[in-house]
Amino acid sequence: MLRETTMSKLRPSTFSEEASLIQKAEAPVGSGRIWHGQIFKNTFTRNGRRIKLKHWSVKIQHQRRRRTFSLLPSSRAQALKEAQEIHRMILEHGWETAIHFHQLRKLARSKQPPTGDILEQPMSKASQAYWQQRLIECKYTEAKLTPGREWTVRIEHGGNYHYFPLGTDDRAAAAIQALKIYLAVVEKGWKAACQQFSREITLAIFWAVSPVAVTYTTIYSILEKTKQADTPAPARSARKKGWRVAIVEPDGGLKEALVFWLNRQPGFECNEIWISAEEALSRLEHRHPDMILVNRLQPGMRAMELVDKLKARFPQLPVFTYGIYEDSDQIFIRVSGVRTGYIFKRRTPGELLEPILGAFKHGALDSKEVFTQIKNYFQSFFGGESSEKENLAMANLTDRELKVLNCVSKGYLDKEIAHELGISLWTVHNHLKNTYEKLNVHTRTEAALKYLQK
Structure with a gap:
């Protein structure tokens, strides 16, 4: 079935030209060879002279509608990229959202304030009004690094979603920030947007697998550019030296947030950060942490494979996995179907390691003693x-x-x-x-x- 999408400067008048356009319509959206011949520079005549404009343009036709877009970059390569982005936006979100997004991007690059008619287009994802109706009051204030109320928002795109704190309790300002995040997701992709904006995540530590015993909390990812200025120093523990915790975490923003909160657990300090399973196995020859936490989603070696290798080499070393989720519902969805049951307990970020605090009395984090403490901790929630x-x-x-x-x-x-x-x-x-x-x-x-x- 042919896709009704063509990009052309002139209406096809011959069979060969029409066949060429059909071939372009069937090509992948990101195909550079297709777009190379589709952008052009408009011309106009003044005082008998023909003048060519500096910037490129592209004419896109889709679903019996045609429009010419003026492209912002002056270089051909960047103009090609922007034409592809506009076309993808039309296919995924429709004409109105694509046009609105293009207008906002032009204003952003020209540093002009958006006018009311642009900001208030009805119910487009590229409008402030759309996001103002979807603000969520932040429930987990203990995860915030600064005091006060603020709004959060759930942003969905391309089948994925994340929650983002918006840093203000003003609805209008929060909606503008939500729109800014959404446009970054659409234009740059999820990975780049999550590196640019802090996001709200659910952190869950799996203390046992049969039954599944979990403590979980909500924290915010910490951006590399803000960690020095905005994160206060941890309070000193009453102990002269805390139990040493190592983490295996490949994501930079999550790594900073984990270190921040692990250093605020009573009696613990995070002194080792490894970005891969291979680095963890190599560093353990010379480093000796008291406990290791491993992200369940590891690139390369699977998390449970790493855990088995660590326990084989260091039988007395407590090793646990943790998961990062969009929200707490995802914990249950990802591990559903366990016949032996579930025990999930929400804690504040500063209480995440609460199940093993009792092991301090014995002077060492021996794995057997730790698991006894974990069992007693979760059993204490039943009865009464x-x-x-x-x-x-x-x-x-x-x-x-x-x-x-x-x-x-x-x-x-x-x-x-x-x-x-x-x-x-x-x-x-x-x-x-x-x-x-x-x-x-x-x-x-x-x-x-x-x-x-x-």
């Missing part, structure tokens, strides 16, 4: 008055609400729950809302955990 209240709340759920919750505990998405139970998506949302209220929870992860721990 709070459990009786949770059991009573669970008893108040209707049969249909329990069925929905059972599906949630298996990692089903809302659409899958609707299909499984033969009900509408709206009914699923309504049951989940009622369940959250009865169980006094705010996310599907918290609801699923209470169901599994009932």
Whole structure:
């Protein structure tokens, strides 16, 4: 099936020209050879003289609509790149968003303030109004490095999403910052945008795998350019020397955030940072940390393979994995299907290593003693008055609400729950809302955990 997208300066008048345009339409969007002949410089006549403009232009046709875009770069290579970006934007987001994005980029490069008619186009992702309606009040203020309220926003693009703190409690300013982040994601890609802007992430440490026992928290990535100026020095521990923690983390922004918070755990200090499994195995010949934390997503060697090698070489050394997620729901979704159950506990960033604090009494972080402390820590959450209240709340759920919750505990998405139970998506949302209220929870992860721990 031919794609109805062509880029041309002149309307095709012959079969060979039309076939050439069809071939271009079927070529990959990023194909440089296709675009090389499509950009041109406009000309005009003044006082009998023909004058050629300095900047390049491109004419794009898609879905029976045609428009000429004036390209900002003066060099041909950069103009080609911008033409490709505009075309990709049209294919992915439609004409209005592409035109609006192009207008905003022209204003940004010319350093002119946006006018009202540009900022207030209705419900385009490239509009301030769109993001102002999607601001979220920051819930986890303990993760902030500066005091005060602020807005966050969830930005989706290309099938991925991340949450970003916006650094202000002013709605208009927050919406402008959200728009700026979104445009960076679209223009530069996720990797570059996450290096430019701090993002909100969920950090989860996996203390046991059967059952899955996790403490998790929300932190912000720390940008390289701001770490010196904006991150306060850690408070000194009461101990003369903290337990030494090494981390294996390839991402620079996450590495800085992990070091920041590990140095604020009572009695711990992060003194080794390795960016790969190979570096960790090599450095351990000369370095001797008391505990190692390994990112579950390692380039090259798998995290569990690295953990097995470390434990084989150093049987008494406690080694744990941790995961980085877009939000807390993703922890449960990624590990759903474990038959032995789940124990997930949200902590503040300064309490993340709480499960092993009891091991201090014995003077060394011996792996056997550490795992005993972990077992006692998580078992302490069962029984008592709070459990009786949770059991009573669970008893108040209707049969249909329990069925929905059972599906949630298996990692089903809302659409899958609707299909499984033969009900509408709206009914699923309504049951989940009622369940959250009865169980006094705010996310599907918290609801699923209470169901599994009932």
